[in-house]
Amino acid sequence: MSTSAIPQNYTSTRADSATEWIKSWLLTxxxxxxxxxxxxxxxxxxxxxxLAASLVRVELVxxxxxxxxxxxxxxMFTLHGVIMVFFFLIPAIPAVMGNFLxxxxxxxxxxxxxxxxxxxxxxxxGGGVFALVAAITGGVDTGWTFYTPFSSSYSNSNVILTMSGxxxxxxxxxxxxxxxxxxxxxxxxxxxxxxRLPLFIxxxxxxxxxxxxxxxxxxIALLLVMVERVWRVGIFDPALGGDPLLFQHLFWFxxxxxxxxxxxxxxxxxxxxxxxxxxxxxxxYEFIAFSSIAIAVLGFLVWGHHMFxxxxxxxxxxxxxxxxxxxxxxxxxxxxxxxxxxYKGSISYRTPMLYALGFIGLFIIGGxxxxxxxxxxxxxxxTDTYFVVAHFHYVMVGGTIMAYLGGIHYxxxxxxxxxxxxxxxxISALVVFVGFNMTFFPQFVMGYLGMPRRYHVYPEEFxxxxxxxxxxxxxxxxxxxxxxxYLTLSLFVGKVAGPxxxxxxxxxxxxxxxxxxxxxxxxxxxxxxxxxxPEDAAAQDSDSWQAGSHL
Amino acid sequence: MATTSHxxxxxxxxxxxxxxxxxxxxxxxxxxxxxxxxxxxxxGGIFMAYAVYRWAYHEVWALAAxxxxxxxxxxxxxxxxxxxxxxxxxxxxxxxGKQRQVVLLLLVTILLGAAFLGxxxxxxxxxxxxxxxxxxxxxxxxxxxxxxxxxxxxxxxQFHFPVGHGAEEASSLPNIQRNAQLxxxxxxxxxxxxxxxxxxxxxxxxxxxxxxxxxxxxxEYYTPVEIGGLxxxxxxxxxxxxxxxxxxx
Amino acid sequence: MNDHGHISVRTYWNVxxxxxxxxxxxxxxxxxxxxxxxxxxxxxxxxxxxxAFTKTALIVTFxxxxxxxxxxxxxxxxxxxxxxxxxxxxxxxxxxxxxxxAQTGPLS
Numbered sequence: 001m002s003t004s005a006i007p008q009n010y011t012s013t014r015a016d017s018a019t020e021w022i023k024s025w026l027l028t029x030x031x032x033x034x035x036x037x038x039x040x041x042x043x044x045x046x047x048x049x050x051l052a053a054s055l056v057r058v059e060l061v062x063x064x065x066x067x068x069x070x071x072x073x074x075x076m077f078t079l080h081g082v083i084m085v086f087f088f089l090i091p092a093i094p095a096v097m098g099n100f101l102x103x104x105x106x107x108x109x110x111x112x113x114x115x116x117x118x119x120x121x122x123x124x125x126g127g128g129v130f131a132l133v134a135a136i137t138g139g140v141d142t143g144w145t146f147y148t149p150f151s152s153s154y155s156n157s158n159v160i161l162t163m164s165g166x167x168x169x170x171x172x173x174x175x176x177x178x179x180x181x182x183x184x185x186x187x188x189x190x191x192x193x194x195x196r197l198p199l200f201i202x203x204x205x206x207x208x209x210x211x212x213x214x215x216x217x218x219x220i221a222l223l224l225v226m227v228e229r230v231w232r233v234g235i236f237d238p239a240l241g242g243d244p245l246l247f248q249h250l251f252w253f254x255x256x257x258x259x260x261x262x263x264x265x266x267x268x269x270x271x272x273x274x275x276x277x278x279x280x281x282x283x284x285y286e287f288i289a290f291s292s293i294a295i296a297v298l299g300f301l302v303w304g305h306h307m308f309x310x311x312x313x314x315x316x317x318x319x320x321x322x323x324x325x326x327x328x329x330x331x332x333x334x335x336x337x338x339x340x341x342x343y344k345g346s347i348s349y350r351t352p353m354l355y356a357l358g359f360i361g362l363f364i365i366g367g368x369x370x371x372x373x374x375x376x377x378x379x380x381x382x383t384d385t386y387f388v389v390a391h392f393h394y395v396m397v398g399g400t401i402m403a404y405l406g407g408i409h410y411x412x413x414x415x416x417x418x419x420x421x422x423x424x425x426x427i428s429a430l431v432v433f434v435g436f437n438m439t440f441f442p443q444f445v446m447g448y449l450g451m452p453r454r455y456h457v458y459p460e461e462f463x464x465x466x467x468x469x470x471x472x473x474x475x476x477x478x479x480x481x482x483x484x485x486y487l488t489l490s491l492f493v494g495k496v497a498g499p500x501x502x503x504x505x506x507x508x509x510x511x512x513x514x515x516x517x518x519x520x521x522x523x524x525x526x527x528x529x530x531x532x533x534p535e536d537a538a539a540q541d542s543d544s545w546q547a548g549s550h551l
Numbered sequence: 552m553a554t555t556s557h558x559x560x561x562x563x564x565x566x567x568x569x570x571x572x573x574x575x576x577x578x579x580x581x582x583x584x585x586x587x588x589x590x591x592x593x594x595g596g597i598f599m600a601y602a603v604y605r606w607a608y609h610e611v612w613a614l615a616a617x618x619x620x621x622x623x624x625x626x627x628x629x630x631x632x633x634x635x636x637x638x639x640x641x642x643x644x645x646x647x648g649k650q651r652q653v654v655l656l657l658l659v660t661i662l663l664g665a666a667f668l669g670x671x672x673x674x675x676x677x678x679x680x681x682x683x684x685x686x687x688x689x690x691x692x693x694x695x696x697x698x699x700x701x702x703x704x705x706x707x708x709q710f711h712f713p714v715g716h717g718a719e720e721a722s723s724l725p726n727i728q729r730n731a732q733l734x735x736x737x738x739x740x741x742x743x744x745x746x747x748x749x750x751x752x753x754x755x756x757x758x759x760x761x762x763x764x765x766x767x768x769x770x771e772y773y774t775p776v777e778i779g780g781l782x783x784x785x786x787x788x789x790x791x792x793x794x795x796x797x798x799x800x
Numbered sequence: 801m802n803d804h805g806h807i808s809v810r811t812y813w814n815v816x817x818x819x820x821x822x823x824x825x826x827x828x829x830x831x832x833x834x835x836x837x838x839x840x841x842x843x844x845x846x847x848x849x850x851x852a853f854t855k856t857a858l859i860v861t862f863x864x865x866x867x868x869x870x871x872x873x874x875x876x877x878x879x880x881x882x883x884x885x886x887x888x889x890x891x892x893x894x895x896x897x898x899x900x901x902a903q904t905g906p907l908s
Contacts, residue, residue: 181581182581183578185872212588214592220597227740232708235736235737240732241726241729300883301886316890316894581873591884592880599891603892632823636813639863780863780864791852
């Protein structure tokens with residue numbers, strides 16, 4: 001494996017012609033190839049959503065609306081929201097890393113239903129095509145939340161097309177979740193007990209439960225709005241006896257848990273990274289594992305905190321507010337356990353670890369401001385301001401995207417068999433961190449001062465914050481472009497990684513990189529817990545340290 | 552549904568990524584149950600809307616329910632319950648390896664499913680015929696008897712809920728047209744979505760019957776029949792709730 | 801099903817008989833309420849739902865083999881109803897507390 005040649009693996013094909021080769025990818029049922037298909041398509045949508053975000057940010061440099069009309073601006077931020085939420089954040093970590101790693105980590109040859117897995121990729125692409133067609137032919141102006149009665153009765157944009165896209169993508173998400181649940185229950189290698197599972201698996205399991213229980217409710221809510229639009233009848237139209245708030249109930253019954261669909265797998269990735277680069281057994285394994293399940297369950301009980309000011313009953317508001325506080329407990333348990341894992345660990349600041357540490361810091365800010373927003377009184381003050389925007393970007397970008405990038409860097413050698421340029425990796429991690437904070441921290445300030453979201457013109461006193469934010473966004477954008485370049489280059493010039501470049505534990509590191517098509521030559525038998533790093537790893541590492549070594 | 556189709560057209564032999572047939576069977580069954588959970592939540596949204604509006608407009612809705620064709624729906628309930636029995640017996644026959652019986656029972660199920668849809672179409676077309684001003688679909692086509700009292704229970708611009716009989720009771724209810732329309736809207740959404748599931752269910756049964764006829768199953772391997780059956784029973788359960796909620800109370 | 805328990809053909813027919821009986825009951829109850837003994841609407845809905853849940857229990861337990869299925873399948877079947885309950889309780893709680901649609905006050 002130390003030679004420069006990469007052995008036969010899941011990416012090599014015996015195709016004679018280009019058509020054969022394309023077929024071997026587009027009709028594959030190998031979970032690893034499907035993960036690569038997802039990687040490419042999800043990153044495409046990420047760039048598209050990022051482009052929309054850039055245009056929004058550029059428009060906001062000046063207080064006047066000079067780049068776009070109000071209507072165009074509405075369509076632009078909706079495009080950004082729809083693409084990022086439905087086509088990037090929700091599928092990102094489960095569909096790319098989960099697909100690649102779940103079977104590898106539990107010692108299975110594939111997911112339980114490989115063809116279903118391929119079907120969910122096609123559904124994802126199908127949904128994506130709908131969303132793209134909707135965007136090209138005029139876009140949507142409802143915001144990604146599709147609130148009624150605007151979306152059902154008044155909006156003149158491509159609501160139905162976009163909703164169909166989200167609806168179809170929802171089924172892709174359900175099928176992925178279903179596949180993971182069955183795989184994790186039924187396909188574990190001998191000896192792989194529940195408490196020997198890597199925490200990434202626990203996190204994905206919790207995510208999958210949310211996906212199968214919550215997504216169909218969004219599906220039916222969107223379906224009812226589409227019916228209402230097509231036949232001009234009112235289910236959510238107050239003029240026709242309907243209650244627009246019912247849509248919000250159904251929508252947030254999905255979309256609040258969906259926030260945990262985005263962040264839970266990210267937390268799973270972070271657990272892996274922290275442990276691997278501290279070379280230490282993770283602190284409080286059971287607590288982290290069960291806190292994932294607790295977050296998944298509690299996540300279903302708090303949706304009303306999105307509706308504090310939308311005429312929901314104040315008593316419901318109080319109860320929702322209280323339960324929202326409870327979510328902080330399992331989230332904090334995770335953060336404390338990660339921090340405790342670092343203690344006396346043999347920490348190495350490799351690129352994935354930089355992202356993981358960045359994640360912890362940003363997630364704390366995002367999480368704590370979430371508590372502000374969970375308090376009814378504070379929320380009423382900052383509802384629909386940039387404070388909310390900053391909060392959820394700290395969780396979604398600072399949390400999910402940091403973990404996504406960290407995970408991609410960590411498992412890149414496993415996926416491709418090549419190492420990327422470490423220096424550029426570290427630089428881009430720092431650029432992302434700095435750019436991110438510069439983009440979104442000013443938004444907390446201006447939000448608190450009263451800058452409302454979703455407006456393209458604003459009073460001049462906010463300009464300084466908007467300019468800072470846009471400048472930060474350009475840095476952030478650069479931070480996303482650099483990895484694309486050096487990761488692509490690494491495919492051709494990268495050093496051959498070998499099976500376990502990080503000296504990490506876990507079944508996925510026990511096989512060749514990239515893994516052979518059937519993963520394991522013989523079914524592995526697991527005899528030890530996850531993260532079984534030697535007790536004295538820190539001492540060993542410091543003894544063997546020499547100038548120029550990585551660790 | 553998707554889980555079933557996954558098994559279709561595949562060699563009954565063990566798939567490469569499973570270790571034992573037992574594991575494969577358990578995975579398929581669990582997958583189907585997880586999928587049914589999803590289906591229940593999907594219909595759950597419609598029932599949620601039903602609960603809210605029923606609670607808000609209960610008098611109008613109780614009145615509106617009397618204009619649905621309860622006898623036809625009762626017949627449909629019987630049809631579906633019988634089909635559930637034939638599916639259950641079909642799975643049993645598959646487990647016992649009686650291939651001919653499996654095919655027969657699945658074909659009967661398909662027939663019953665088709666009968667259900669046929670009755671459903673009759674019911675729907677009656678409502679549309681009323682909108683066009685005719686007494687029933689046949690007179691609508693042949694141009695026969697027209698409806699005496701104007702009635703249109705299909706939601707839309709033309710919607711008109713007749714308040715003729717029991718006028719004093721009905722006219723005292725505020726916004727009766729509007730709220731009755733909500734009832735029929737949900738009625739069409741819920742039964743329509745259910746009918747779509749029936750069509751999918753019938754297709755699954757057809758594929759299963761074809762596979763059974765080709766001798767794909769044995770007492771050792773009949774997982775597709777089993778999980779296809781689970782799906783069919785779920786459709787039945789949905790109807791068990793739709794029937795009393797819309798046609799009766 | 802072969803290895804962990806078995807449901808006989810006889811049971812299927814019995815269950816079917818039970819289902820038909822319950823269906824008769826629910827229709828019967830409806831006509832009795834309508835023609836003979838007008839009950840409050842909430843009681844009527846309660847009776848209909850009770851019968852529907854009983855039918856569901858019969859179908860799920862016997863036709864869908866939940867009685868002889870793995871604990872896991874039972875858990876998943878139960879979870880969907882628990883989650884429906886969560887959705888109904890919280891959403892209806894809001895409607896009860898809010899009093900929707902807004903009632904016009906005594907002075908209007």
